[in-house]
Amino acid sequence: xxxxxxxxxxxLFRPANIDTAKGEEITKPSLSFWQDAIRxxxxxKAAMLGLFAIVFIIVFSLIAPSLSKYGMDxxxxxxxxxxxxxxxxxxxxFLGVNGVDIRGVNQYEMKNVPAEDEFWFGTDVLGRDQxxxxxxxxxxxLYIAFxxxxxxxxxxxxxxxxxxxxxxxxxxxxxxxxxxxxxIPNLVVIILFIIILDPGILSITLALVITGWIGMSxxxxxxxxxxxxxxxxxxxxxxxxxNGRLISKHLLPNTLGAIIVTSTFTIPGAIFFEAxxxxxxxxxxxxxxxxxxxxxxxxxSLRIYPHLAIYPASIMCILMISFNLLGDGxxxxxxxxxxx
Amino acid sequence: xxxxIIKRVSxxxxxxxxIATITFFLMxxxxxxxxxxxxxxxxxxxxxxxxxxxxxxxxxVQYINYLGxxxxxDLGYTFQFDGRTVNSLIANGMGxxxxxxxxxxxxxxxxxxxxxxxxxxxxxxxxxxxAMVMAVFGIAIPSFVFAGLLQYYxxxxxxxxxVAFWNGPEYHIMPAFSLSVGVIATVARFMxxxxxxxxxxxxxxxxxxxxxxxxxxxxxxxxxxxxxxxxTILGPMAIGLITGSLVIENIFAIPGIGEQFVKSINLxxxxxIMGTTLFYSFLIILIILVVDxxxxxxxxxxxxxxxxx
Numbered sequence: 001x002x003x004x005x006x007x008x009x010x011x012l013f014r015p016a017n018i019d020t021a022k023g024e025e026i027t028k029p030s031l032s033f034w035q036d037a038i039r040x041x042x043x044x045k046a047a048m049l050g051l052f053a054i055v056f057i058i059v060f061s062l063i064a065p066s067l068s069k070y071g072m073d074x075x076x077x078x079x080x081x082x083x084x085x086x087x088x089x090x091x092x093x094f095l096g097v098n099g100v101d102i103r104g105v106n107q108y109e110m111k112n113v114p115a116e117d118e119f120w121f122g123t124d125v126l127g128r129d130q131x132x133x134x135x136x137x138x139x140x141x142l143y144i145a146f147x148x149x150x151x152x153x154x155x156x157x158x159x160x161x162x163x164x165x166x167x168x169x170x171x172x173x174x175x176x177x178x179x180x181x182x183x184i185p186n187l188v189v190i191i192l193f194i195i196i197l198d199p200g201i202l203s204i205t206l207a208l209v210i211t212g213w214i215g216m217s218x219x220x221x222x223x224x225x226x227x228x229x230x231x232x233x234x235x236x237x238x239x240x241x242x243n244g245r246l247i248s249k250h251l252l253p254n255t256l257g258a259i260i261v262t263s264t265f266t267i268p269g270a271i272f273f274e275a276x277x278x279x280x281x282x283x284x285x286x287x288x289x290x291x292x293x294x295x296x297x298x299x300x301s302l303r304i305y306p307h308l309a310i311y312p313a314s315i316m317c318i319l320m321i322s323f324n325l326l327g328d329g330x331x332x333x334x335x336x337x338x339x340x
Numbered sequence: 341x342x343x344x345i346i347k348r349v350s351x352x353x354x355x356x357x358x359i360a361t362i363t364f365f366l367m368x369x370x371x372x373x374x375x376x377x378x379x380x381x382x383x384x385x386x387x388x389x390x391x392x393x394x395x396x397x398x399x400x401v402q403y404i405n406y407l408g409x410x411x412x413x414d415l416g417y418t419f420q421f422d423g424r425t426v427n428s429l430i431a432n433g434m435g436x437x438x439x440x441x442x443x444x445x446x447x448x449x450x451x452x453x454x455x456x457x458x459x460x461x462x463x464x465x466x467x468x469x470x471a472m473v474m475a476v477f478g479i480a481i482p483s484f485v486f487a488g489l490l491q492y493y494x495x496x497x498x499x500x501x502x503v504a505f506w507n508g509p510e511y512h513i514m515p516a517f518s519l520s521v522g523v524i525a526t527v528a529r530f531m532x533x534x535x536x537x538x539x540x541x542x543x544x545x546x547x548x549x550x551x552x553x554x555x556x557x558x559x560x561x562x563x564x565x566x567x568x569x570x571x572t573i574l575g576p577m578a579i580g581l582i583t584g585s586l587v588i589e590n591i592f593a594i595p596g597i598g599e600q601f602v603k604s605i606n607l608x609x610x611x612x613i614m615g616t617t618l619f620y621s622f623l624i625i626l627i628i629l630v631v632d633x634x635x636x637x638x639x640x641x642x643x644x645x646x647x648x649x
Contacts, residue, residue, distance in 0.1 A: 179351055179355075180351075180354060180355050180358055184355060184358075184359055184621065185579065185620060185621055185624050187583060187586075187617070187620065188359060188617050188620070188621050191605070191613060191617055192362060192363070192366060194605075195366055195610070195613075196366065196369070268480065272482055275482055275484075276482065276484070276583065276586075276587060279482075279484050279587055280586060280587060280590060280602050280605075281602070281605070281606060282605060295484070295485060295488070296484075299488045299591070302488065302492050302496075303492070303496060306492075309488065313485045313488070313489075316482065316485065317480065317481050317482075317485060320480040320481065320482065321476065321477065321480040321481070323480075324476055324479060324480045325476065328476070
């Protein structure tokens with residue numbers, strides 16, 4: 001071994017140049033909590049796919065109804081139960097969008113539909129354009145989603161926040177109310193409203209307003225209770241911060257992660273609740289239709305006209321899966337400890 | 341512990357009282373009486389009928405009587421059939437509803453446990469990813485969509501199972517399976533998280549280093565300890581099963597409580613709607629109570645934490 005024979009003389013060594021300042025230098029730009037969370041979210045492919053699908057569905061539900069010249073309830077029995085027909089995609093057989101029904105009859109030719117009339121999702125029993133109805137129904141689901149999130153953010157956060165921040169008697173009284181409301185099932189509240197008012201969007205909205213925020217308020221309360229006693233809050237208080245400053249600068253920003261995650265999981269729950277009610281006939285009433293009502297109608301003639309159920313059901317599923325994926329991604333990004 | 345139970349039971353009774361009170365006064369607010377639309381009744385006949393059902397008493401007296409009957413479990417009469425009580429309708433529907441709910445819970449929990457354990461043991465392999473993708477779909481896809489598709493493909497196209505009705509064991513498979521999808525997904529996700537956490541603890545490493553075989557450690561230590569917190573999701577799961585059974589029973593035409601309930605809503609049969617609503621509320625509140633008490637017994641830390649907050 002030539003290596004071991006070699007003499008190590010002192011002139012082979014140089015003193016290391018230790019710059020203490022350099023060791024302290026931060027090589028990467030420091031990321032704030034939110035930048036870090038966004039970076040983690042962007043790396044999560046499933047969550048980004050979900051986000052993309054949600055944005056796509058929102059945009060489409062807004063512009064799609066105006067792409068058809070027919071309205072939501074333009075009936076014409078002459079063109080009832082037409083299968084879907086999309087120009088350009090007609091040649092591709094397996095898509096089933098060439099205007100031919102399951103018996104192989106071209107319904108458009110048989111019913112003498114004018115050539116310029118093309119129903120992309122077909123028509124229903126009364127000859128209404130299913131394309132318009134499906135996207136209008138999606139709007140209702142999205143309205144419910146938006147409503148549930150807003151109630152969560154406004155009522156839930158404020159209620160839970162006040163209850164935890166003031167504590168003592170206030171907390172005690174407010175929690176008794178929550179205990180009673182928590183025990184009353186959603187279904188009971190909606191039925192009570194249906195009996196006083198009528199089934200429809202107003203009853204569902206009111207039922208959500210009354211019961212929707214309870215989960216959020218409990219989570220916010222628990223978070224603020226534990227934050228309230230932490231040292232940084234005490235320090236801020238000692239330095240003379242007002243309550244308003246404590247809430248806006250210390251308590252809320254630290255709860256925001258939990259708030260966002262909770263509301264993304266409230267949304268699919270609310271969408272399902274509305275679809276479920278419409279499905280059993282307690283929700284949106286005709287001539288308006290939500291996705292749940294369209295699916296219920298479609299299932300009645302699933303064997304003969306599968307297109308009536310398939311499109312609303314697919315959009316419903318995509319919407320629900322997307323919100324769930326986004327919620328999972330946000331939870332992983334905002335609260336790595338809760339990772340599942 | 342006893343104080344905790346007493347506190348919870350009294351809160352439960354208060355909730356039920358509030359629901360019953362709201363229910364009663366809503367019924368009173370509704371226009372008309374059950375005998376208004378029967379034109380042939382003379383004034384005295386109507387009076388006699390009202391007297392029989394106690395409708396001539398002042399409202400506070402009726403309220404007290406209603407609560408008294410409720411305390412004895414009497415929910416009143418249905419409008420749909422002559423002289424039948426709401427109790428008998430619920431009792432008739434109870435059999436199929438309970439059977440299908442129990443089957444779904446049992447099947448769902450078993451499959452969910454197996455999936456969750458497999459996913460945790462084969463962490464970050466395709467088994468794990470496959471199980472979790474299935475779980476996301478199971479949670480996200482509404483049970484009525486799933487039931488409809490199942491009915492169409494397995495029942496109609498393949499013809500393997502009867503499409504609907506309730507005439508024997510083979511009629512249970514599709515409804516119970518559609519109802520159990522949510523349970524499978526919830527249990528699988530929950531079990532996976534718990535298992536992963538416990539697999540990383542020191543006492544598992546300790547048990548392994550003492551020479552206990554891998555299977556014994558997994559079964560005796562991991563699985564048993566992961567199962568404890570599963571009690572917490574039983575409550576929400578039971579509520580999900582009850583809500584789910586409403587649609588599933590309708591899709592598969594099963595003569596259960598849920599089907600009767602939806603039928604009554606469409607027929608405006610208020611006593612049945614109210615009676616079933618109260619019954620469901622009672623059931624849900626009872627389940628939540630039992631789960632909470634059970635959890636307090638299994639894991640005393642929860643009780644202490646719950647008592648403080």
